[in-house]
Structure formats: C-alpha cells, structure tokens
Amino acid sequence: MFDLTPKKDAGRGRFVGRIWVEDQDFNIVRLNGTYSRSSRNNYYFHMDSWRLNLVPGYWVPAYIYSEEGDFTAGAKNVIAFKAQTRLWGYNLKTSANNDELTNIRVDSVKDDTPAAQDATPLAAEREWQQQAEDNVIERLERAGLVSPEGDVDKILQTVVNNIEITNNIELPRPVRTRVMTTLPLETFSVGNTIVVSRGSSTCCPMKVAWPWSSPTNWLTSFWVITWAASTLSTTACCFPTKRRTRTSDSKHIPEEEAAADKKAIEMLKASPYAQKLESAGLFIKALQARTPQLTALLQAHLGNSFTENGTVTRMAALATSAPALDINKLDQIAALPLGGRVKLNPWTTRWRS
DSSP: OEEEOOOTTOOSSEEEEEEEEOTTTOOEEEEEEEEEOOBTTBOOOOEEEEEEEEETTEEEEEEEEEEEOSOBSSSSOBOOEEEEEEOOOTTOOOOSOSSSSOSOOSTTOOOOSHHHHHOOHHHHHHHHHHHHHHHHHHHHHHTTSBOOSOHHHHHHHHHHHHHHHHTTOOOSSOOEEEEBSOOSOOEEEETTEEEEOTTGGGGHHHHHHGGGTSHHHHHHHHHHHHHHHHHSSHHHHHSOSSSOOSOOSOOOOHHHHHHHHHHHHHHHHTSTTGGGHHHHHHHHHHHHHHGGGOTTTTOOSSSOOSEETTEEOTTGGGGGGSOOOOTTOTTOOOOOOTTSSOEEOTTTOOEEO
C-alpha cells in the first residue's frame, strides 16, 4: 500500500491518494483518491477504483465508486453526487462473419432431413420465427448486452414455468428468459424470450411476469421479430456489432403497457408468488421515493421505462397492498443493492452467484 502526493510543480492532473499493489508483479489492484490542482473550469472527482485478477497476469478495472459532497467551485457551482461505474466485456467474442446480416440464408437453404420434409406449413413458420428470435438474442450477446446462458437464467426460467403452469398458459413455442448485463431497470421481450436487466433481476417474479402477459404486447413483439427475419437486415440495423446503440425503438404504447400490467397482476395472484406480492409492492414504493435521485437507473434503453414524468407507472397497483415504507425500520428490506444477489464476471460476461 502506497500513499502518493504529487511533486511540487508537477503540473495539473496528478494523482493524490492511496494505491494497493499485489506483491508479485506489482500490478495495481485498487486506487483511492483524486487528481490535484484543478482549475475553475476543470474538476477532478474523488474515486475508489477496484481491479480484479480475472485471468493470469491481467488485473482489469471492474468497479469504480465516485462521490462528492457539497462544495463551491466558484460563485454558482455546487457539486454533490454519488456514482457507480461497472465495466465488463473484456473477452467478448466477435463475429467471424464479415457482413452485418443475420445467419439465415434464404437463397441457398436446402434441408433434406425427414423433420424438415414432414413439417407442416404452421410448424415451418414457427421454426422460422424461432430462428429470427435466436438471431436477435445472439446479436445482443455478441454486443455484450446479454450475458451467455447460465445458472441465473435457469432460476428465472423456473419462475416463468411456475407462473405459466399455475395460470394454465399454453403457447405454440416455449418461453425462455435471458439476463441483460446493464443496470437500468427494464424488461422487454423478443418473440417468446423475456429479457430481464441486471438491475431488475433482484425482483424477478414481478419483472418476469409482465413482458409476455398481454396478448397485444406479445403479438407486437412477435410481428416485429418476424419482419426482422424476412428482411435479413433489421437485426444488424438494430444491434450492430461494433457501434453500440444508445436507445432502441422496441417500446410499447401506454395502453399496451397498462393492459400488460393488469394481466400480470392477475397472473401473479394465481401463481406460487401470490404471498410475496407485498414485498414487490414495497419495492415499488421504495422506487417511487428514490425516483428523483435515480433518473439514470430508471431510464430504459431497450424496453419501456418504469417511470413516467417522475412517477412509477410499471406495476404501480402492487403498492396499494404493501406496508408503509419506513427507512428507519432495519428489518424492512425494500430492495437489494445493485449486484447484491448475483455477480457478473467482467472478463467472460457470465453470471455467478
């Protein structure tokens, strides 16, 4: 462990603080401090950066915490914030294809297998839809937005199966679940695949229910993905491999979301999670109380946001049956910390408990 102070006249932007190094190759594993000699128009924030030994010989940044208290850097400048920065995707697998299209090849496809020869028109159409759905999920995974399948997906799949069985839901194709690597609270569906964000996975029964609960919601995603398959280029336009998209136009209109919320609550009340809806409602209340401070966390990028004009709109009816929110009550756990339930391996982008 070393305490560092810049030399006199070393110039601006020099690190001051403490660093930790491992004792074999002297790689930096943590640094806590700031940069000195800021000017009126140039600020340096205090930070605590952690690095992980993910593969032999590599210590890479994985988590950075930043915080500033109230201070005045001029006549009218007041800065106060807390922030988390998480990094991942160091070993993402890139596509071996040089083109930006999907893997479906219509002109040269010739399948002589008995299953293909005996497929009815309806079965063939469903296979086509499934392939289109797989293409979009694969593109999201290659972009580092969706984690490879793992144990967390199996847990969410169990939740979906429980809701599906207790509500006597039968669909022509199976429902699957995948987890996004991003933290903003959002869920969306790609055909019959429910995608839950990293931040939303701490409350999976509530979040997993609604993306496919509404027939309108489900059919909208169904037709969008079918169109993507038929054109062979929509997938590449929506989720490019190298250029990351800031937002995606996969949102639904408020009427569809309201219908999905209503149907989801009915499904949850008939599911094994009916006795846990009070905790879900308490989570909604905590989210509403913190909405002004969590604008970035509540801004969806691929699906619909949980808030509208500063008010939580997603599954808001659950809050009516929840107990009063009391931040001073130590045994009342309204929400888990971000990353508190599962961990993401920054190198492989895989989940671990």
